[in-house]
Amino acid sequence: MSETASRSESGNPLVYLEHHNYYADTKIRRILRDVKTFAMVGASTAWRRPSFYAMKYLQHKGFRIVPINPGRAGGEVLGETIYGSLAEAPHKFDMVDIFRTSEEAYDITKDVIANKDDKGIKYLWMQLTVRNDPAAELAEAAGLEVVMDRCPKIEFGRLSGELSWLGVNSRIITAKTLRSPKS
Secondary structure, eight states: OOOOOOBOTTSOBOOOOGGGSOOOHHHHHHHHHHOSEEEEETOOSOTTSHHHHHHHHHHHTTOEEEEEOGGGTTOEETTEEOBSSTTTOOSOOSEEEEOSOHHHHHHHHHHHHHHHHHHTOOEEEEOTTOOOHHHHHHHHHTTOEEEOSOOHHHHHHHHHTGGGGGTOOOSOOOSSOOOOTTO
């Protein structure tokens, strides 16, 4: 599926994975149903930051979010202790959500792979605007399922019908009450 065209400035191969251009609702729903706990790399303590309100929303929906932020390690956000790295967190995670830049995603992915067996990680999720195809290729080769350029908060709200309450086109047309992806 991928083609190596050349190398980036960092020396990583440039690849483009077409199978990450679209994700079926069934896949996103299955992942959100399977995940109970995930690490949020780049979680912020500032209430104005998207990672803060994504964490708050997802906690309210029943997910356990373990914040990872080396600059805030030892602190607390929304009742959870912040850890400096995945390895430092004394928890198992079903998923790691990368709330950092696309450029940082490759090194974070290598850390996820290094910790996947010990932490039980099955999924790697990269937030909106975060797409790193070489990182996704590396993660998939290591047996992780990858989602890029999507937000679990938005996808949860879209699939449960909550976004429709605000007039947002969720691309789901039904007269039936939608079930939560956790059901």
